[in-house]
Amino acid sequence: xxxxxxxxxxxxxxxxxxxxxxxxxxxxxxxxxxxxxxxxxxxxxxxxxxxxxxxxxxxxxxxxxxxxxxxxxxxxxxxxxxxxxxxxxxxxxxxxxxxxxxxxxxxxxxxxxxxxxxxxxxxxxxxxxxxxxxxxxxxxxxxxxxxxxxxxxxxxxxxxxxxxxxxxx
Numbered sequence: 001x002x003x004x005x006x007x008x009x010x011x012x013x014x015x016x017x018x019x020x021x022x023x024x025x026x027x028x029x030x031x032x033x034x035x036x037x038x039x040x041x042x043x044x045x046x047x048x049x050x051x052x053x054x055x056x057x058x059x060x061x062x063x064x065x066x067x068x069x070x071x072x073x074x075x076x077x078x079x080x081x082x083x084x085x086x087x088x089x090x091x092x093x094x095x096x097x098x099x100x101x102x103x104x105x106x107x108x109x110x111x112x113x114x115x116x117x118x119x120x121x122x123x124x125x126x127x128x129x130x131x132x133x134x135x136x137x138x139x140x141x142x143x144x145x146x147x148x149x150x151x152x153x154x155x156x157x158x159x160x161x162x163x164x165x166x167x168x169x
Contacts, residue, residue: 057165064090066163079139095157096128104149115161
């Protein structure tokens, strides 16, 4: 019986890791048709020193409390959207995604309380991996960053914008 709590913990960790590693089949974009081999991934790895930041912003809440910083960085010819260690959003939302949006004022162009988005105004990068902390999302090569003025955390199921960060710079 002395090892029972350890075996329960090990089982929990194996199940947790197994669920976290499941791939979510999701189109890269609501507006573009990516190649079948296009894959968008997220990572909680710390940023490398060789990165160059091109755009950044601070989250403001929409439908749910959302805070922290976001930046787009380039590393080894690949672009990533990074949420910093102070990132936090509500854990009450199902079906949350990290997106890029064409508007620099997403909340003003939508109606509260949900701040619904219009198809064609955004590109989905990936499902949100964690409700808090540093994480990064690969931006596909075919995405023209000049077309996108902000990043958002969006609930696809209810078309609700949890929070948005206007890019500066």
